[in-house]
Amino acid sequence: xxxxxxxxxxxxxxxxxxxxxxxxxxxPSCSSYAATAIxxxxxxxxxxxxxxxxxxxxxxxxxxxxxxxxxxxxTIS
Amino acid sequence: xxxxLKPLYFAVSWVIxxxxxxxxxxxxxxxxxxxxxxxxxxxxIIRVLLIPLFVKQIxxxxxxTALQPHMKEIQKKYKDDRQKQSEExxxxxxxxxxxPLASCFPILAQAPIFFSLFTVLNGIxxxxxxxxxxxxxxDVVSAAQAKFFGAPISDTFLGTNVTTVKIVTVLLIAFxxxxxxxTQRQLMLKGMPKMDSSxxxxxxxxxxxxxxxxxxxxxxxxxxxxxxxxxxxTTNLWTWGQQFYVIKRNPTPGSPAYEExxxxxxxxxxxxxxxxxxxxxxxxxxxVKGQRKQPKKKKKK
Numbered sequence: 001x002x003x004x005x006x007x008x009x010x011x012x013x014x015x016x017x018x019x020x021x022x023x024x025x026x027x028p029s030c031s032s033y034a035a036t037a038i039x040x041x042x043x044x045x046x047x048x049x050x051x052x053x054x055x056x057x058x059x060x061x062x063x064x065x066x067x068x069x070x071x072x073x074x075t076i077s
Numbered sequence: 078x079x080x081x082l083k084p085l086y087f088a089v090s091w092v093i094x095x096x097x098x099x100x101x102x103x104x105x106x107x108x109x110x111x112x113x114x115x116x117x118x119x120x121x122i123i124r125v126l127l128i129p130l131f132v133k134q135i136x137x138x139x140x141x142t143a144l145q146p147h148m149k150e151i152q153k154k155y156k157d158d159r160q161k162q163s164e165e166x167x168x169x170x171x172x173x174x175x176x177p178l179a180s181c182f183p184i185l186a187q188a189p190i191f192f193s194l195f196t197v198l199n200g201i202x203x204x205x206x207x208x209x210x211x212x213x214x215x216d217v218v219s220a221a222q223a224k225f226f227g228a229p230i231s232d233t234f235l236g237t238n239v240t241t242v243k244i245v246t247v248l249l250i251a252f253x254x255x256x257x258x259x260t261q262r263q264l265m266l267k268g269m270p271k272m273d274s275s276x277x278x279x280x281x282x283x284x285x286x287x288x289x290x291x292x293x294x295x296x297x298x299x300x301x302x303x304x305x306x307x308x309x310x311t312t313n314l315w316t317w318g319q320q321f322y323v324i325k326r327n328p329t330p331g332s333p334a335y336e337e338x339x340x341x342x343x344x345x346x347x348x349x350x351x352x353x354x355x356x357x358x359x360x361x362x363x364x365v366k367g368q369r370k371q372p373k374k375k376k377k378k
Contacts, residue, residue: 063171
């Protein structure tokens with residue numbers, strides 16, 4: 001499941017978003033943030049990505065915002 | 078899910094029925110024109126509501142003029158590392174509390190409305206019609222007969238055998254693909270500060286848009302009622318028009334369209350003795366501007 005979602009995100013990055021002008025206010029972009037978050041945190045990563053997407057709004061100034069990766073990631077299926 | 082969207086069903090159906098009631102005396106209550114224009118009206122209201130956000134974005138793009146030296150520096154410093162380049166760029170924007178990028182919000186904000194319209198129209202297309210929001214049974218029956226160029230607005234490509242519906246769907250899908258393509262192409266060719274992306278990449282992107290986008294629109298479009306496709310086409314057309322206006326009148330500093338406008342203005346000032354007031358912002362001396370422009374252009378090429 002995790003792999004599937006990440007694959008969808010990569011497909012989106014390669015084929016869909018690459019043909020549009022860049023629009024994300026953050027670095028890394030919301031989609032790469034989501035891919036990293038989901039790879040590392042599984043389901044929690046989905047929530048993190050949703051929160052990131054909500055923070056990327058017209059009233060934010062964006063900026064640099066990496067996924068915080070803990071040393072030990074618990075057993076997440 | 079449908080409980081969350083319920084207030085939106087009410088809002089969407091209320092807007093549509095209100096516009097429909099306003100238009101009925103002109104075009105007739107059961108007329109497809111009234112119902113189609115109601116959907117167009119919904120788009121216009123939503124896009125007008127989103128204009129302040131767009132203006133805000135344009136303003137922060139203009140604020141970039143002041144940051145140009147910094148941006149050039151970053152571009153030079155991380156010439157070979159585009160990732161680092163964009164990272165530093167974002168840092169710079171944040172420091173100066175300005176960000177020219179649009180974020181996904183304007184698109185995401187429209188998604189719930191889009192799905193509400195989908196549900197409302199799908200209900201109309203059921204046999205017997207199912208009403209949503211503030212629509213009465215009479216409204217739903219009337220809307221079920223409404224036709225857009227001969228195709229009932231609640232019919233879908235896959236849900237019908239009527240040739241007219243299929244033709245209208247295909248035409249609308251072609252229209253949506255064309256508007257998306259032109260909008261993005263114009264933005265990338267003229268509207269953005271020049272990046273050192275190669276021509277190859279640009280061609281690649283255009284190919285994707287030429288082939289993949291019609292495909293995506295087609296796959297989703299055959300499942301959507303004609304009315305939803307009207308919404309989608311209209312909102313695309315609006316995006317195109319809005320962008321066309323901005324690129325012509327108020328382009329992003331550093332973009333090809335901006336340089337073109339500057340050249341035009343410089344030309345105007347050069348030939349006419351009294352330059353129009355208010356057309357230029359910070360530059361007092363046209364001569365200085367002319368000198369500043371030349372090396373910039375050469376460097377880019």
